[in-house]
Amino acid sequence: MATEKYVNIGGVWKAVSSEYANIGGVWKNATTNYANIGGAWKPVPIVGALLFVPETTTRFYQLDTTAGADNWHENTVGSIAVACDSDGNSYWANGTDVTKCDTDGNVDWTFTGHTSTVTSVCVDADGDVYSGDAGGTVKRILSSGNQEWSQNLGVNYSVYGLAVDYSASIIYASTGNAEFEVHRLLKVNGNHARIYYSPIEADILTIAIDESASLYLGFADIGIVRKISNAGYVYPTFTEDMDGASGSVTQVVVGHDGYGYAALKDTKAIRKFDLSDGSEVWIETIGGTAAGAGVAVDTLGNVYGAFRKAGNSVDNQIRSVNSSGNTRWNWSPYVSAQFYKMAVTPGLKSAGF
Secondary structure: OOOOOEEEEOOEEEEOOOOEEEEOOEEEEOOOEEEEEOOEEEEEOOOOOEEEEEEOOOEEEEEEOOOOOEEEEEEOOOEEEEEEOOOOOEEEEEOOEEEEEOOOOOEEEEEOOOOOOEEEEEEOOOOOEEEEEOOOEEEEEOOOOOEEEEEEOOOOEEEEEEEEEHHHOEEEEEEEEOOOEEEEEEOOOOOEEEEEEOOOOOOEEEEEEOOOOOEEEEEOOOOEEEEEOOOOOEOOOOOOEOOOOOOOEEEEEEOOOOEEEEEEOOOOEEEEEEOOOOOEEEEEEOOOOOEEEEEEEOOOOOEEEEEEOOOOOOOOEEEEEOOOOOEEEEEOOOOOOOEOOOEEOOOOOOOOO
16 A cells, blocks of 8 residues: 555646645645735745734734734834735834834834824735825835835825735825825826715725725715725715714725625724625624724634723723634733724735735
8 A cells, every 4th residue: 555645736646745736727835825916826924814903002013813812012102004914024104104023023124204194004915015194195115115106195185094906006095184085006106196086074094905906995984984996986886884974984904705894983893794785794893882993804704803992991902703703802901002903914815905
């Protein structure tokens, strides 16, 4: 009897010294996972999922997603947004700076080119970083930490949300403060054009993108998620109201499972919804006094929600639920934590979020 295991690879029987997977029609040695990013298969190192949590009081965290343990944390002047790449590097909006940390929490570089508070950050599959600030400026920062370009969308703008369409080399920015718009920027030079103007005077706090490059906008103070095309067409059949007439949608993401997820301020909940019409799949509330502040979802469909309340409260916590909305764990480092938008590896889906 043969002592080795064999598998038929492309019509040829091979001894299994390692495992194989068919990636995009090509058999590859499966020493790593692969993900389809922007239509191209890219290697994703096999590491446990990592959750990155900004906290505006004193620090930011990397958490183990299996139990909510604090892997490491860094002191900060006040972080309100984070992005991550498939290698486990994280990129933090940290006051007027953008800070890159490696998987172990060591600072690789700090970009100090913003003059206003950095309010949003995202990263593409090449490791290039895009950051937006409260003065209406979007910057492209190369993986080396050096600025490639800087574009100002307007003096009355705050850039609250950023998303990448990697396949088209386009970045989308959502704004607020005095102008409530979505702009499309070219990766190569940052040239931009407005594609959407909201008739409702409400900040567009967050923006996400799906595989077909449809955009999902989360609004402050009116509690809706709006779906638009990458040309700015509003889908009229999409159900909008998610957090009531005065609520705020603080973060929207598109999961690897093809569903949308929203953090809801007034409802104090995380909601899973259908991307076609916005209909609710399930909703998870904290059962306390803290508002929904952030949401992230990993490749297995596990969901992570950030809940925030001003002052000291045991309801300041991170909660994880599985793909069906059932609780996995709760975590809170101390009662004065003020959590914000989150990210989880590998971060980029297809078009990106």
